Amino acid sequence: MTVSDAVRTVEGTFHCGETEGKIDVKSACGADLLSDVMAFVKDRVLLLTGLVNPQVIRTAELLDIKAIIFVRGKHPTPDMIEMADDAGIMLASTKLTMFIACGKLYEAGLREGGTRPI
Template identity: 45%
Template sequence: MTIGDVKEILEADVLLGEDRMDEEVDTACGSDLMSDVLAFVKEKAVLITGLINPHVVRTSEMLDISCIVFSRGKLPGPQILEEAEECGMTVLATNMTTYTACGELYTHGLPGSKRRAAPEGA
């Protein structure tokens, strides 16, 4: 699936990265808990979140997440968009709730991120 497909499916506005609609994404993760995102997500993923703060971008940068979708009609402020632009990320905004957005993408064939095996003794 391309980021352009994600945009169409979620009826989303493009806040950043209009020129990156052809980029491929392999998996998705929907969460407001960045702790869980850090534990679950793999590369070429879309992050769907209702959380608005710069740590969403910083967490995504660490994981090489190329596309963030802000759900529930929430819009990020200029600082968040500046940080995302610096990292070359695509940022979308949809009026759908996180649950609905995840459901739509899953139905269209985008699977969830699988977790790495737990370490011994943890």
């Protein structure tokens, strides 16, 4: 699934990196704890989170996450958008809850888990 397909699936809107929307993702991870993201996320993952602060962008950059969707109607700050744009990270938002957004992505075929085995 492409990032653009994922954003459409969750009825989202882009903030930056819309051209990155052609990137394929193999899995999705919904998390608000960055320690969980750092411990378990693997390659080509789409991050869904309700956490809106610059550490989300820094963590994504560190883990080579190319796309973040903010849930529950949350929007990144202008500084976060600039950071993400500089790092080549796509940002989008959806009004859906994390549970519903993850469920819609699962229904659309994004089925591989976004985490490493424990």
